[in-house]
Amino acid sequence: MNIGEIARRAGVSRSTVSYALSGKRPVSEDTRRKIQRVIDELGYRPNASARALANGRTSTIGLVFPPAGNHYTGMQLDFIGSVAEAAAAYDYDVLLSPSGADSDRSFQRLLGERRVDGAILMEIRLEDDRVDHLAELDFPSVTIGRTARPGGVWWVGLDHTALVEACVHHLADLGHRRVAFVNRPEQLLRAGYESAHRGLDGFTKAAAERGLTVGMYNCGDDAASGQTCLERILHDDPATTALVTLNEAALGGLYRGLAKAGRHVPRDFSVTGVVAGRWAETVTPQLTAADVPAEEMGRLAVDLLVERLDNPHAPARHHLLAPPISLRASTGPVFGTS
């Protein structure tokens, strides 16, 4: 059943049905009711493909995230969920594209075949060919995270540098002098992942300012790697009394390593970092951390994208978030101090 059928049964033209539906042209109250009745009766809904073809808008936004095999983090989940729900509130659908690079087939389909009106990109790299490509095409998009030179692109991001600095200062204030940094996997660092780089910058800078002795580690995105990583930390410098981590997925393993090594948190070892709030709360003791406001970020990204779609010539906007550290139970004064 199509718009023609509705028109026939309502005794009007197809254009009138179209206008009755879109409201883009006044329709008499009378015919509008007639049309509505037929529509309700038949449960008619306009075909999305035909509509997209005719008016050039798909009412769909693409969500581009890296294909992670089975190594998704909780944060990614939160982004995906919040983007989908925020988009639904605007009556946009979300098309998933597991693409880490400009060349991925799914990414190419998204753009080339005009499947979406705009896109939201996750897991941004400092130099990101996907972002460059999109900018070049002037394709409406918003990134969750920002590249090295984010001028002209729309984004919502986290100030990882400041966040990690705050973590380091928090530890230094508690008297810690030997602190380890647990970063995302080396492969992601090398690929130029924003959070890994900026986090590392913040750590390096703050540690230097406070004159700390440090160790820097890359750690796989899973519990087993976390445990191994912690063993290396204590092996490299048994006098380490604290760590800051960006690696949410490794957190459980980090804790386990600590327990195995007989270090009690927070009595003789402090742990902090930047992690989505609900994951910070699953570990015991609960993690003192800068909570990644994943839900808010997803929502903001959608808001921004919708704004950009509605107003193609608006100047680039962005949101840089720097949530405060939530004091929970995983940090304390260094043993022997205070």
Added chain:
Amino acid sequence: MNIGEIARRAGVSRSTVSYALSGKRPVSEDTRRKIQRVIDELGYRPNASARALANGRTSTIGLVFPPAGNHYTGMQLDFIGSVAEAAAAYDYDVLLSPSGADSDRSFQRLLGERRVDGAILMEIRLEDDRVDHLAELDFPSVTIGRTARPGGVWWVGLDHTALVEACVHHLADLGHRRVAFVNRPEQLLRAGYESAHRGLDGFTKAAAERGLTVGMYNCGDDAASGQTCLERILHDDPATTALVTLNEAALGGLYRGLAKAGRHVPRDFSVTGVVAGRWAETVTPQLTAADVPAEEMGRLAVDLLVERLDNPHAPARHHLLAPPISLRASTGPVFGTS
């Protein structure tokens, strides 16, 4: 740029370009090369909407999951990721629909506007109006989970009953006599969630068989609820020595509650349940559990759906999985026994 432009530049007709692309009709090697060169030169890709309108296929599958606010579980993440990746392998895109009920706008859009060729549904209820509606329309779909009467529908599911029974027997074999069951939130049980119901059935049955003294609890999908729930368990029956849980998100809280109550796992309290493997491994001690093979299930669901799309009259198929219990470190003989 469109197919007409390509045709013009290649000096052929539009249909020839179309056939050169689809291969549905022989095209001379010569013209095919001419066409391909123009296509490469201009980076042409056929418009998805136009193509969908003309041939009735969108090359998109819908993934329907309940809008959870911010209470997604890790398992849901794993499903979404694995479905997206499996679909990409077939060159299908995945459209997200946060819909818990037949009446959700997003769900209605999906079907009514013909945005997708088929759908995969998550978080199935025993009586599920979404599934009924889809079956009624004979709309190609596969459910992850099965309804009370899954005859005629395509699904991939977990044998929650058997899984939970296995957990109970495992505990009973270890000598536990007083065992608690930590289910999903009451609201989900009342809504008829499959896992909550079948899991409960399995628990009840096995506990009766082994003559266990039991407590049954519904628990919110977060760490705080898990902790509260555990307090209630020990308050209701301090002699409880073990629990089995379906509630992945509460796991961290359950462990914390145990620690707070001074119960050491597994020395004086055993914990088991059914949980995605990687979450079972983040807690310490690692959880002995029936690992939900989320990745495999997502992949199987896509395989099934693609098969159904390719062959509309194939009889309904399904996969019922019952992974074995992975022995890790959270269960042991009841205190005083050996």
Added chain:
DNA sequence: TTGAAAGCGTTACCAT
């Protein structure tokens, strides 16, 4: 082996 043209189901412009 190729071309012409009729759809596919909308929208939106041009009339009236």
Added chain:
DNA sequence: ATGGTAACGCTTTCAA
């Protein structure tokens, strides 16, 4: 306030 009709960009039947 409404109707007719030409797009939108592709696929596919019919002809040659």
